[in-house]
Amino acid sequence: MTIWLLIAFSACTAFAFRALPFAFKNSSALTQTQGSFYRFISYSAQAMLGVIIYDTAFNKMDALTLIQQFQILDALKLFLLVGTFIAVAKTKKILPAFFASLLIYVTAFAYLNG
Template sequence: MSFWALLIFSALSIFAFRILPFFFAKSAYLSNQDGVFYRFLTYSTQAMLGAIVYATAFFSKDIVSFVSDFALVDVVKLALLIFVFIATMVTNRLLSAFLLSLVIFVGFVLWYMPI
Protein backbone atom coordinates (compact mmCIF):
# COMPACT_ATOMS: atom_id res chain seq x y z
CA MET A 1 0.00 0.00 0.00
CA SER A 2 1.25 3.45 -0.79
CA PHE A 3 1.38 6.16 1.83
CA TRP A 4 -1.63 8.00 0.43
CA ALA A 5 -3.73 4.85 0.14
CA LEU A 6 -2.91 4.00 3.77
CA LEU A 7 -3.70 7.55 4.85
CA ILE A 8 -7.06 7.62 3.04
CA PHE A 9 -8.02 4.15 4.29
CA SER A 10 -7.07 5.09 7.84
CA ALA A 11 -8.97 8.35 7.75
CA LEU A 12 -12.10 6.71 6.34
CA SER A 13 -12.03 3.87 8.84
CA ILE A 14 -11.49 6.28 11.75
CA PHE A 15 -14.39 8.38 10.53
CA ALA A 16 -16.62 5.33 10.05
CA PHE A 17 -15.80 3.81 13.43
CA ARG A 18 -16.40 7.11 15.20
CA ILE A 19 -19.68 7.86 13.40
CA LEU A 20 -21.27 4.39 13.52
CA PRO A 21 -21.99 4.49 17.27
CA PHE A 22 -24.23 7.53 16.75
CA PHE A 23 -26.36 5.65 14.23
CA PHE A 24 -26.67 2.58 16.44
CA ALA A 25 -26.93 4.35 19.81
CA LYS A 26 -29.87 2.21 20.91
CA SER A 27 -28.04 -1.01 20.10
CA ALA A 28 -27.10 -3.21 23.06
CA TYR A 29 -23.66 -3.87 21.55
CA LEU A 30 -22.68 -0.23 21.28
CA SER A 31 -24.33 1.10 24.40
CA ASN A 32 -22.31 -1.27 26.60
CA GLN A 33 -18.98 0.53 27.00
CA ASP A 34 -17.46 -2.49 28.74
CA GLY A 35 -18.42 -4.80 25.88
CA VAL A 36 -16.08 -6.46 23.42
CA PHE A 37 -17.51 -4.74 20.33
CA TYR A 38 -17.22 -1.26 21.83
CA ARG A 39 -13.62 -1.98 22.88
CA PHE A 40 -12.85 -3.27 19.37
CA LEU A 41 -14.10 -0.04 17.81
CA THR A 42 -12.07 2.06 20.24
CA TYR A 43 -8.86 0.07 19.75
CA SER A 44 -9.21 -0.02 15.98
CA THR A 45 -9.50 3.76 15.77
CA GLN A 46 -6.45 4.13 18.01
CA ALA A 47 -4.51 1.68 15.84
CA MET A 48 -5.39 3.58 12.68
CA LEU A 49 -4.41 6.85 14.34
CA GLY A 50 -1.10 5.26 15.36
CA ALA A 51 -0.48 4.15 11.78
CA ILE A 52 -1.09 7.68 10.53
CA VAL A 53 1.23 9.17 13.17
CA TYR A 54 4.01 6.68 12.36
CA ALA A 55 3.70 7.18 8.61
CA THR A 56 3.71 10.94 9.03
CA ALA A 57 6.59 11.11 11.51
CA PHE A 58 8.93 8.55 9.97
CA PHE A 59 7.83 8.51 6.29
CA SER A 60 6.86 4.81 6.41
CA LYS A 61 10.42 3.59 6.97
CA ASP A 62 10.88 -0.03 7.86
CA ILE A 63 12.95 -0.94 10.92
CA VAL A 64 16.16 -1.62 8.96
CA SER A 65 16.20 1.74 7.21
CA PHE A 66 15.05 3.46 10.40
CA VAL A 67 18.00 2.08 12.39
CA SER A 68 20.54 2.63 9.62
CA ASP A 69 19.48 6.24 8.98
CA PHE A 70 18.93 7.12 12.66
CA ALA A 71 19.56 10.82 13.35
CA LEU A 72 19.07 13.37 16.12
CA VAL A 73 15.74 14.46 14.67
CA ASP A 74 14.49 10.87 15.04
CA VAL A 75 15.44 10.95 18.73
CA VAL A 76 13.44 14.15 19.13
CA LYS A 77 10.45 12.63 17.31
CA LEU A 78 10.50 9.51 19.48
CA ALA A 79 10.90 11.54 22.66
CA LEU A 80 7.98 13.78 21.72
CA LEU A 81 5.78 10.81 20.81
CA ILE A 82 6.53 9.25 24.19
CA PHE A 83 5.85 12.59 25.87
CA VAL A 84 2.47 12.93 24.13
CA PHE A 85 1.58 9.36 25.11
CA ILE A 86 2.45 9.88 28.78
CA ALA A 87 0.92 13.37 28.96
CA THR A 88 -2.31 12.08 27.42
CA MET A 89 -2.45 9.19 29.85
CA VAL A 90 -1.87 11.48 32.85
CA THR A 91 -4.01 14.48 31.87
CA ASN A 92 -6.51 12.75 29.57
CA ARG A 93 -6.13 15.69 27.14
CA LEU A 94 -4.64 14.80 23.77
CA LEU A 95 -4.89 18.14 21.99
CA SER A 96 -2.94 20.20 24.50
CA ALA A 97 -0.13 17.61 24.70
CA PHE A 98 -0.01 17.37 20.92
CA LEU A 99 0.11 21.14 20.42
CA LEU A 100 2.86 21.51 23.02
CA SER A 101 4.95 18.80 21.35
CA LEU A 102 4.31 20.37 17.94
CA VAL A 103 5.60 23.73 19.18
CA ILE A 104 8.67 22.03 20.68
CA PHE A 105 9.36 20.14 17.45
CA VAL A 106 8.97 23.21 15.23
CA GLY A 107 11.23 25.16 17.59
CA PHE A 108 13.81 22.36 17.45
CA VAL A 109 13.71 22.22 13.66
CA LEU A 110 14.03 25.99 13.31
CA TRP A 111 16.83 26.22 15.88
CA TYR A 112 18.83 23.11 15.03
CA MET A 113 18.21 22.85 11.28
CA PRO A 114 17.95 26.38 9.86
CA ILE A 115 16.50 26.59 6.38
Protein backbone atom coordinates in the same frame (compact mmCIF):
# COMPACT_ATOMS: atom_id res chain seq x y z
CA MET B 1 -4.20 -10.37 -5.63
CA THR B 2 -4.34 -7.32 -7.82
CA ILE B 3 -3.73 -3.82 -6.55
CA TRP B 4 -7.34 -2.85 -7.30
CA LEU B 5 -8.68 -5.70 -5.20
CA LEU B 6 -6.41 -4.62 -2.35
CA ILE B 7 -7.56 -1.01 -2.67
CA ALA B 8 -11.22 -2.07 -2.71
CA PHE B 9 -10.74 -4.28 0.36
CA SER B 10 -8.96 -1.47 2.22
CA ALA B 11 -11.67 1.03 1.34
CA CYS B 12 -14.45 -1.32 2.43
CA THR B 13 -12.84 -2.19 5.75
CA ALA B 14 -11.95 1.42 6.52
CA PHE B 15 -15.53 2.48 5.78
CA ALA B 16 -16.96 -0.42 7.77
CA PHE B 17 -15.00 0.45 10.91
CA ARG B 18 -16.09 4.07 10.66
CA ALA B 19 -19.74 3.29 9.89
CA LEU B 20 -20.20 0.34 12.25
CA PRO B 21 -20.71 2.44 15.40
CA PHE B 22 -23.50 4.38 13.69
CA ALA B 23 -25.25 1.17 12.67
CA PHE B 24 -25.24 0.00 16.30
CA LYS B 25 -25.83 3.39 17.97
CA ASN B 26 -28.92 2.19 19.85
CA SER B 27 -27.44 -1.19 20.65
CA SER B 28 -26.47 -2.18 24.15
CA ALA B 29 -23.16 -3.44 22.72
CA LEU B 30 -21.89 0.12 22.37
CA THR B 31 -23.24 1.36 25.67
CA GLN B 32 -21.19 -1.23 27.57
CA THR B 33 -17.75 0.37 27.54
CA GLN B 34 -16.17 -2.77 29.01
CA GLY B 35 -17.69 -5.02 26.35
CA SER B 36 -15.58 -6.73 23.69
CA PHE B 37 -17.44 -5.10 20.77
CA TYR B 38 -16.89 -1.58 22.13
CA ARG B 39 -13.19 -2.27 22.76
CA PHE B 40 -12.75 -3.76 19.27
CA ILE B 41 -14.23 -0.66 17.61
CA SER B 42 -12.16 1.62 19.83
CA TYR B 43 -8.89 -0.24 19.29
CA SER B 44 -9.33 -0.40 15.53
CA ALA B 45 -9.80 3.37 15.38
CA GLN B 46 -6.72 3.88 17.55
CA ALA B 47 -4.69 1.54 15.36
CA MET B 48 -5.65 3.49 12.24
CA LEU B 49 -4.67 6.72 13.98
CA GLY B 50 -1.33 5.18 15.00
CA VAL B 51 -0.57 4.22 11.40
CA ILE B 52 -1.37 7.74 10.21
CA ILE B 53 0.85 9.29 12.89
CA TYR B 54 3.76 6.92 12.17
CA ASP B 55 3.54 7.53 8.41
CA THR B 56 3.48 11.27 8.94
CA ALA B 57 6.25 11.43 11.53
CA PHE B 58 8.71 9.10 9.82
CA ASN B 59 7.92 9.70 6.15
CA LYS B 60 6.49 6.20 5.57
CA MET B 61 9.79 4.45 6.33
CA ASP B 62 9.66 0.85 7.45
CA ALA B 63 11.23 -0.07 10.78
CA LEU B 64 14.50 -1.40 9.32
CA THR B 65 15.08 1.71 7.22
CA LEU B 66 14.26 3.90 10.20
CA ILE B 67 16.81 2.07 12.35
CA GLN B 68 19.47 2.22 9.63
CA GLN B 69 18.95 5.94 8.98
CA PHE B 70 18.20 6.95 12.57
CA GLN B 71 18.97 10.60 13.35
CA ILE B 72 18.68 12.89 16.34
CA LEU B 73 15.45 14.35 14.96
CA ASP B 74 13.94 10.85 14.82
CA ALA B 75 14.81 10.31 18.47
CA LEU B 76 13.13 13.61 19.30
CA LYS B 77 10.02 12.55 17.36
CA LEU B 78 9.82 9.28 19.29
CA PHE B 79 10.35 11.08 22.60
CA LEU B 80 7.66 13.64 21.76
CA LEU B 81 5.17 10.98 20.62
CA VAL B 82 5.61 9.01 23.84
CA GLY B 83 5.56 12.19 25.93
CA THR B 84 2.41 13.46 24.24
CA PHE B 85 0.74 10.09 24.75
CA ILE B 86 1.57 10.13 28.46
CA ALA B 87 0.48 13.77 28.86
CA VAL B 88 -2.85 13.13 27.15
CA ALA B 89 -3.42 9.96 29.18
CA LYS B 90 -2.79 11.78 32.45
CA THR B 91 -4.53 15.11 31.74
CA LYS B 92 -7.25 13.93 29.31
CA LYS B 93 -6.56 17.12 27.28
CA ILE B 94 -5.25 16.74 23.75
CA LEU B 95 -4.63 20.29 22.54
CA PRO B 96 -2.24 21.53 25.26
CA ALA B 97 -0.07 18.42 24.91
CA PHE B 98 -0.13 18.68 21.13
CA PHE B 99 0.83 22.37 21.08
CA ALA B 100 3.59 21.87 23.65
CA SER B 101 5.06 19.01 21.59
CA LEU B 102 4.70 21.02 18.40
CA LEU B 103 6.53 23.98 19.94
CA ILE B 104 9.36 21.74 21.17
CA TYR B 105 9.66 20.07 17.76
CA VAL B 106 9.66 23.32 15.78
CA THR B 107 12.26 24.81 18.13
CA ALA B 108 14.51 21.75 17.87
CA PHE B 109 14.05 21.56 14.11
CA ALA B 110 15.00 25.22 13.70
CA TYR B 111 18.01 24.78 15.99
CA LEU B 112 19.28 21.62 14.25
CA ASN B 113 18.73 22.96 10.71
CA GLY B 114 19.47 26.63 11.34
